[in-house]
Amino acid sequence: MAEKRDYYEVLGLNKNATEAEIKAAYRKMAKKYHPDLNPDDPEAEAKFKEVNEANDVLSDPEKKARYDQFGHAGVDPSYGAGAGGYGGYGGFGGFSADGGIDLGDIFDSIFGGGGARTRANPNAPRKGSDIAINLDISFMEACKGVSHDVEINRAETCDSCHGSGAKAGTSPKTCPDCHGSGYVRVTQRTMLGSMSSQRPCTRCGGKGSIIDEPCPSCGGNGRVQKRKKVTLNVPAGIDDGQILTVRGEGNAGANGGAKGDLNVRITVRKDPLFERRGFDIWVELPITYTQAALGAEVTVPTIDGNVTYRIPEGTQPGDVLRLRGKGVQRLQRDGRGDMMVRVIIEVPKRLNKQQRELLQKLDEQMNEKNFEKKESFADKLKKFGEEFKKNIGM
Ligand SMILES: [Zn+2]
Ligand SMILES: [Zn+2]
Structure with a gap:
């Protein structure tokens, strides 16, 4: 079944076209492809039919609404899944002449074309995966920066075969079953007819290539695990x-792809002594209360070493001193x-007799x-007492 063109496209319009624009476009196209002006031109005849069909739907508000929502299936019961409402699934029209359903076509229409058929080329370069590790550092190292050597296990491109996986002097060859795609098309007979689908090629394991003599260093993998x-x-x-x-600094890629990254989570x-906020x-x-009172x-202490600081007279508990840029x-x-x-x-604890007397003398002063x-x-306490008495009527 031939793919039906979008009606708006047929008239050279976009989906937001107004009634007047549709009318004008139809007139122009109908004139252009009219059989009288294009005698013995089957292509023009087909276009003329297509233009008329598009106009039939788009000039009728009810049909247009259904078409806008469901596509061709909304206005043509014989098209695809009928008026079931699966707009873009028009490709179910594949219940066609020979009764075969091409799964590829269904996927194509679901995924807007190209879906199932454009499988990733198994031989395309692939980036290596990332590696995650943890690193503990001290507060000071975080403040000042630090250089640390770590040892990690990672996949490296095999030196013997340079990643091909084939023994030195040989090279992998294209799989004859899938011709390098890694997938083969399988057709099965079912009650609905024959169904065709794709599945990974068993001969090459989906790789698209076959190695007759694997590299002894990596066993044909092309990559080896190493401590670095x-x-x-x-x-x-x-x-x-x-x-x-x-x-x-992550794992080596495949088929010449880039290496992954090394992600280091810092603890x-x-x-x-110190606490960091931003x-x-x-x-x-x-400090002692005397230091606070007298200055x-x-x-x-700072991360650059100890500094001397003058506390002002009358410093209160909880006061915050700011040393800029430290x-x-x-x-x-x-x-x-x-x-x-x-x-x-x-506040001092465990005062002796003399200290106690001195403090008392000071307090009397x-x-x-x-x-x-x-x-x-x-002051506030006094006012509160008065209010309280008044409220309870004393
Ligand atoms: Zn190797
Ligand atoms: Zn194959």
Whole structure:
């Protein structure tokens, strides 16, 4: 059964054509292929019929709607699967003259043509697969970048046969059964008639080629498993859970295809001192309440070593000091994050008699004016008490 052309295509229109455009196109085409103007021209006659048929459907709103939804099957019950509504499956029209169903044709129409027939050429170059590994590094290595050697098992092109799989001095030959395609067409008799389908060629195992004398090094595979050392250059700024891709360090490809990649999943070990958030580094700095009250010079650890920092007078618990540009190198970019120092104020424990007396004396010297938050809190507390009394009617 000849493939029916799309009606819009017949009239040289696109699917959004308006009624007026359809009318105009039909007039033009009908005139062009009219038998009176093309005497004894069977091709023009066929076109003229086709144009009229297209116009019959597209000029009738109801038929046009069905055609738009279901294709030819929607307007011609004798076409394909009938008005079942499987728009593009018109290819079921393959229930044709000889009663044979060509599965290839069905796939072609389902997959918009070419589907089952254009199988991948088994001899085409194929890229090798990727390899995934894990790598543990320290916090500092992640901040500064590091070079690590790892050993991996991977498929390498066989040196003896250069990947052909055939013994030195011989070469693979094209499979005579499938002529190199790797697939053979099989026809079966069924109740519906003969059915033809494709299946992998058993003679060559779908490879399309046959090796008479396999290479002894790789057993005809063309690739061998080898243990290889790879140097990983981990860039400064990499973070926990990120994947470092090293191009071309994966498995060898087949038929001269490119090598796969090596994907390295990075795990950054926790640091006892530092915690990373993005490109900033956080550290907790314990100071005494005296240092907090009077201000003090303290030592702050950074990934560049210790630095001296002046804490201002009256520093409060939880205050955060920011050391600009002392954080982590931004990954593959200029600049660094910041170092964030959270102040922890420690209250002394286990005081002796003398320390206790001194502290008490100090406390007697102070009043609420020395404690901003305490003062405002006392204020709020007083107001709350008054409101509370009023509410419960005391
Ligand atoms: Zn080999
Ligand atoms: Zn074959």
